[in-house]
Amino acid sequence: MLTVGVDLAAEPDGTAVARVDWTAGRATVARVDVGVGDAAIVDAVAIADKAGIDCPLGWPVAFVEFLTAHHTGHVTVPAGVAGRVWRRRLAYRVTDEVVHRAVGRLPLSVAADRIGHTAMRAAALLSTLAARGCPVDRGGDGVVVEVYPAASLRIWGLPDRGYKRTANLPRLADLVDRLRAAAPWLDLGAHEPLCRGSDHAFDAVVAALTARAAALDLATRPAADEVAAARTEGWIALPTAPLDALIQGLPVRG
Template sequence: MLTLGIDLGAQANETYGCAIDWSGGACRVAALHPKLDDERLVKLVTDDAFAAIGVDVPFGWPVAFVELLTARGSAQSWSVDAARLRLRDTDRHCKRLTGKDPLSVSSDRIAAPAMRWRLLATRVASASARLHEVYPGSALAVWSLEHKAYKNADQRDARIRILSALRAKLSLCVVDADAECLATCADALDALVASLIARAVALGRVHPIPPDLEAAAACEGWIQIPTCNVAELRC
């Protein structure tokens, strides 16, 4: 099995991919894909070789926010609770399960990558059944790994600790050049974690969508959160 993780940024230089090969009971970083522009991203995501693909970007916007925009300034539309405009049901669900707060796609900087992803939607439609929204920070929290302070340039040591823990728990094989990239670049590390979450999805080891949230999830997107510990991804 091959899985793919994408850490999607607003621009190519912020977008990384990570393919993991699970064949023969192994766990090996098969390739890192740095600085993915739209053409390379579409080609990679639509490759049938990948059983599951985790993409770190919101797949939709809060229903209340969309309704507000399409109401064209109706006075009634402004009476909605502001929290419903900021957060999706999956964001609140993620908070309950993991303690992590996903960024608001309607009011935070994640909006730009989300718009890029939506503009690519028709071009990656052939892979839609294999595409899954993920949030690396929530998975790291579930796996009891560092998840609060590893993104900044001066937090390289935290990224090294995360990578070392994953290598130990999964017997993850990473060549030296890729290990250096993962230690240097938080986007690359998030792509690796996204690929691990894709593996959890492929194994059916993620939280199901509660029945009462299925309608919202179809419109807003749904963050896949593992139910297993990280070592069980090799099973």
């Protein structure tokens, strides 16, 4: 099995792609690239069995409806609802609230934070993948699944804060050590120095690991009343099993 992880940014700078090959009892990081353009991302995802993208794959339904109403001059605030409550419903997706309840971290708002620029790029990438015949479902079925590396790290008992940016390279190096200790079956190979020197490269590897969890049905999926929103807004797959479960040869969802 080949899984791909994409730490997506609005521009190639800050974008990383990792490829992980899975064999019996072992996972090998086959390639990690930083500074990746759209064509290379599409090519990598197109040959993957599962690809995890660290970026919102859609916008809140309520936000889209709000923009449509605003475009025609018919915005109304629900009666009896505090303004901050109403704005939160516009700003956060169903999956964001699910993640917040599960791990205590609220993802960036695709409607109100700068991550929206990255989501625009993701939307174009998904469209290109679909045009190439790749099955795309924002809810996680098909080749692509939305992931949140910080949440995956927290669930797997690893530090999930304080390792980003150049000033925190010692913490990133420590995090790499801790990942290797927790997953001795993971071979970073020649790409280990890059993972120690770039949080984007490291997050791309974590995204590829999370994609493996999703492929094995070892990640959260939307409940029946969340499916419709997930297919429009996107759905963050949270691992539901320890790291070691990723190499135990469980059946892959078809």
